[in-house]
Amino acid sequence: MNSSNIGPVEKVNLRERVAHALRAAVISGEMEPGVVYSAPSLGARFGVSATPVREAMLDLVRENLVVIVPNKGFRVTEVSERDLDEMAQLRMLIEPPIVRDVASVIPEHDFEGLRGLAQRIVDGAEAGDLVEYTEADRLFHLALLGYADNARMVDLVSDLRAHTRLYGLASLLEKGELVPVAREHLAIVDALRSRDAARAEELLRAHISQTRGRWAKPS
Known part of the structure; x- marks a missing residue:
């Protein structure tokens, strides 16, 4: 993933800022379709805990950008x-x-x-x-x-x-x-x-x- 969109996030409006960066990564293909991403691994990338990442990813689930993979994380929706x-x-x-x-x-x-x-x-x-x-x-x-x-x-x-x-x-x-x-x-x-x-x-x-x-x- 390109660090231009994904990187440390200031703890101000944290969920919104994380969701913004994740959305950009999905839309641009930096987060690859079909790949499963865990909240802890993305949290480490952002320099935050897994909780705001998980909350932000649930926003993306509602937008049909990702789907939940039980006990693993979130998979970016594949479109052929x-x-x-x-x-x-x-x-x-x-x-x-x-x-x-x-x-x-x-x-x-x-x-x-x-x-x-x-x-x-x-x-x-x-x-x-x-x-x-x-x-x-x-x-x-x-x-x-x-x-x-x-x-x-x-x-x-x-x-x-x-x-x-x-x-x-x-x-x-x-x-x-x-x-x-x-x-x-x-x-x-x-x-x-x-x-x-x-x-x-x-x-x-x-x-x-x-x-x-x-x-x-x-x-």
Whole structure:
């Protein structure tokens, strides 16, 4: 695991800080799928006792990032390449057409907030904060879908995203390629604000398609 995300944690808001670092490690692939991690071993890595680590890992269980292995610890959820392909296909079927359809109904006064969310994604990338990047990205995409006024669809896409793993995040960050990816969201907002539905759909379709390749598990 890369020590850039996992290291000693100050005993201030300990559970939250441990959960933040663990989440980043799972999302980026630093904690490997299928591997069982014990609370004591992770606690030693953090320089804390096993208790706050165990509490933080239970948060991740609720988020479907890890599962409990009785008497051993926690195993990072495995997601196959086929699973990732299928989830990307479903997102491609749902999100671009919806964004095209909602381009004409987004209130003008909402664009400041949407652009703020898109900027949060960029800020997370620039700061190297993988958790902030991922959370802002999730909020942005679900916010766009929300304008279709279909709660079941939003829940479906939210669930798809919860089961996705962004294996290539750390690599993109190291190569300086994560910020350009993040800025694609600003371009989508600009197209929507111009009421260019076809352009917004095109940008989002390209974003999802390219994202699947970027997030592929390293060979």
